[in-house]
Amino acid sequence: MDDKAVSLRQIADEAGVSVATVSRVIHKNGRFSKETEERVQAVIDRYHYSPDISAQSMRTKRVPAVGILYPDLANQHLADIVKLLEERLFDLGYATFVCGTRGDPAREEAYIKTLTQHKVSGMIFLFGAREDQREILGDLPKVYIGRTPSYLQLMDDCTVVIETDHVKSGYMAAEHLLKKGCKRILFPTRRPYITNMIPGREEGFIRALKAYGIENTDEFVVPAGAMKEEEGYNWTKQCIADGRVFDGICANTDRFAIGCVRALMEENFRVPEDVKVIGHDDLLIASYNLKRLTTIRDPIEEFCTLAIDSLIGMMEGEMPACNHYVLQGSVIERETT
Amino acid sequence: MDDKAVSLRQIADEAGVSVATVSRVIHKNGRFSKETEERVQAVIDRYHYSPDISAQSMRTKRVPAVGILYPDLANQHLADIVKLLEERLFDLGYATFVCGTRGDPAREEAYIKTLTQHKVSGMIFLFGAREDQREILGDLPKVYIGRTPSYLQLMDDCTVVIETDHVKSGYMAAEHLLKKGCKRILFPTRRPYITNMIPGREEGFIRALKAYGIENTDEFVVPAGAMKEEEGYNWTKQCIADGRVFDGICANTDRFAIGCVRALMEENFRVPEDVKVIGHDDLLIASYNLKRLTTIRDPIEEFCTLAIDSLIGMMEGEMPACNHYVLQGSVIERETT
DNA sequence: TTGTAGGCGTTATCAG
């Protein structure tokens, strides 16, 4: 009753049928009698038989596995998503390969090549497909979460994009502060732009300001560097040193926002009384900070559910019902606003 | 010059040699002339040929991939390790499968079965192999990081364990506080014990107290629940409510410690002046908290380097030079002590 | 040093 090395052949012999029949029974392809099925199934169960993946993939050109590509797993937001995707995929019979591209196009390409060689059944890109890989990937099912690759003009039947409406997110963040009474909200903007950034949020921010009667929006968009704690801290200190007057900060990331809060408190501003701060991402870190951070959260569970459903569907040959989902983030109000 | 469907056969034909020769050249098995090698290699390069993994694994029973099993990727400590391992493995030619066991033995077993079916070349267990899988896994190379499975009595040539000396860690944490002048340090202990816990730290804590002349250690070990923020918060509030007198807390995790700090500040204790707190793990969250948390950090880079080196070695047929590495953590001093 | 040929475990085609 040992699991090792039982082959289709042996099952067939044991059941007194041909390999073809066993194969049919396994794949429920019909064309076998009820009676044969039972006999074969019994033997399969008895031996705990399951097909050899290598042999299978040799003919089918496919392995029951998918690859997930992302810039960096040390980013908790991404780790959370990978976790959800992987666990769900496993339950559905797919193993998952992970690929930390570091946002490096060369590395991304290498990963794609490797995944292709491993004959994955599908791929999921998280926040960062750089190059146009449509040629190489052909009609392999793929899902892009979080961002629409610029080259993806028209959708085909093998790709689905799931993202949040960043303009809306930016708008919501700003509006949250405006409703709390802020009159002068600063928005740290990445200059120069990098692919990774989400300009939509800035646009949403500006729209919100205008909607609330603030016209000179340029004054409130202040260039910043990267979007980590360090930069948030320095940027805030600089704003203060420059004599800027403000009562709100609409940060692009929680990590940046956390740096802002620290700087503000060091400079004896009260948060949220003097300055309100809102972040983006809802990292764990956001809820256990200096001040629990108010933030905008992406609906990652929904991301993942949609992604898996779409991907599985495509991998099973269906056409995606929709190939561009635009979801909405939500405000998680805590102590900084 | 397209990459698709070039087979050994075609390369052989193109180069005017037999498939055997091409295979030998690829695997540098010797038994071919310098001249032939060049000719063959040229064709291989020209076609960007690389062997079909499925076909290869069908004979070799091995796929250039390893599986990493861990309880939960939402735990940042684990995500950090997975990141390091994966990126390194990829550079060495191995893809990586990830498996979130949720600490569930049944799930773990299912993952192991799947990985076996995929013919991984090795496995890495992070903080949590539950069952004795030696039977099933046979002599597959495996590395356990962070914890020695209880059943692993004697080491064989296909398994390596890498962990920190938890007694030492507990000792260091306590000693750090003692040296800072703490006289009454509390240690939250998990009751009842769960597999996941690391009793060694408690022992180290007790030893440190005794070494510093404190004999009634029982008084300072206070039962707690899980080791998250919530529990740390409640546990601290309870200690205060119970009228316990203390000037230090030696927490088992950063997350617990963070809850402690929050509770302390709410109760108007000054940190670190009135009470000093030290955590464990050095999560990102630790360095951007209410107060930047002093903590004990495991040498995860070293974990990963050793793990990869050992695993790769074993996968290439070498015997591990050492099969039980016991490393030391280190104190990262910040604002809470 | 090089080539031939068998087999790894499946799936799929094509007869019965």
Add this chain to the structure above:
DNA sequence: CTGATAACGCCTACAA
């Protein structure tokens, strides 16, 4: 409904 049998692409004795 069922059974031979030919691929699939590679590795590796065994021969030459």
